[in-house]
Amino acid sequence: MSVENKVRQAAKTIKTADALLITAGAGMGVDSGLPDFRGTQGFWRAYPAIAKLGLTFEEMANPASFAENPHLAWAFYGHRLNLYRKTTPHHGFNRLLDIGRAKPHGYFVFTSNVDGQFQRAGFAAERIVECHGSIHHLQCLTSCSDEIWAADQETVNIDGVTFRALEPLPRCKHCPAPARPNILMFGDWSWLGQRTEGQQQRLDGWLGDLTKARAKVAVIELGAGGVIPTVRHFSERVHQQTGGTLIRINPREDGVPRGQIGLPFGAAEGIRRICDFMAAV
Numbered sequence: 001m002s003v004e005n006k007v008r009q010a011a012k013t014i015k016t017a018d019a020l021l022i023t024a025g026a027g028m029g030v031d032s033g034l035p036d037f038r039g040t041q042g043f044w045r046a047y048p049a050i051a052k053l054g055l056t057f058e059e060m061a062n063p064a065s066f067a068e069n070p071h072l073a074w075a076f077y078g079h080r081l082n083l084y085r086k087t088t089p090h091h092g093f094n095r096l097l098d099i100g101r102a103k104p105h106g107y108f109v110f111t112s113n114v115d116g117q118f119q120r121a122g123f124a125a126e127r128i129v130e131c132h133g134s135i136h137h138l139q140c141l142t143s144c145s146d147e148i149w150a151a152d153q154e155t156v157n158i159d160g161v162t163f164r165a166l167e168p169l170p171r172c173k174h175c176p177a178p179a180r181p182n183i184l185m186f187g188d189w190s191w192l193g194q195r196t197e198g199q200q201q202r203l204d205g206w207l208g209d210l211t212k213a214r215a216k217v218a219v220i221e222l223g224a225g226g227v228i229p230t231v232r233h234f235s236e237r238v239h240q241q242t243g244g245t246l247i248r249i250n251p252r253e254d255g256v257p258r259g260q261i262g263l264p265f266g267a268a269e270g271i272r273r274i275c276d277f278m279a280a281v
Helices: 003-016 039-046 048-053 063-068 070-086 091-102 194-213 230-242 267-280
Strands: 019-024 107-111 128-130 133-140 179-183 217-222 245-249 261-263
Touching: 003 217, 003 245, 003 261, 003 267, 019 091, 019 230, 039 048, 048 070, 063 070, 070 133, 070 179, 091 107, 091 267, 107 194, 107 230, 128 194, 133 194, 194 230, 217 230, 217 267, 230 245, 245 267
Parallel strands: 019 107, 019 217, 107 128, 217 245, 245 261
Antiparallel strands: 133 179
16 A cells, blocks of 8 residues: 555544544654654764763663762753753644544543653643653652652753753752652662553543443554554554554554554654645545
């Protein structure tokens, strides 16, 4: 089947669906100007100061980095927090939100991204699952309590020459330990997952209602790669459970199970092409 026909098929699927499940990986944010950490070289291009230290993304995105060098760890995460706060989500977010709002059974989002871009684009917080947590929420590095709190009041200033976060660093609300983002990191045994678990419970309830109603579900997956396949596995599981159609948009990894739709585009372009066909039908 030609790519054009696949786009047409995807547009028809989404237009006739009763509900829209949006699943998204890191590629969803690339078109908003967010960095792509794909591979060590991609990470080092985004953070040359860390490249000089020879540290990998896996070493930086690790709770041990906060214990060993909190000023460097918060320079990395503080830079990301500041970047996400000032980034405007691309138009594809708005188009998906309009489609989802118009569905009889609405929409839900499942994302491995910690950037909060869906909320920033206007998606309802109670309709989003952040399976790896959120940089916009904090917890104690030592897990002295189970509290997770919003990072709205935190400001992280960074010395651009030394790439070190300046004092005061974000601190726990209950003890002298540093705070850390409520993000599931590599080698992370202290992540507090109850916020994400609550989100997942709401999504599971929604999916259960769709099954009872025998609703037609369109699953549109955007920018989710196979290196950490959490999102891809979830998309495939939901399409199998609901009998819905999976539409996978990925410029390099658009392979899909038999009978599903794979489109070799970036997220913004894939959404635009589908919406253009929907408008023409």
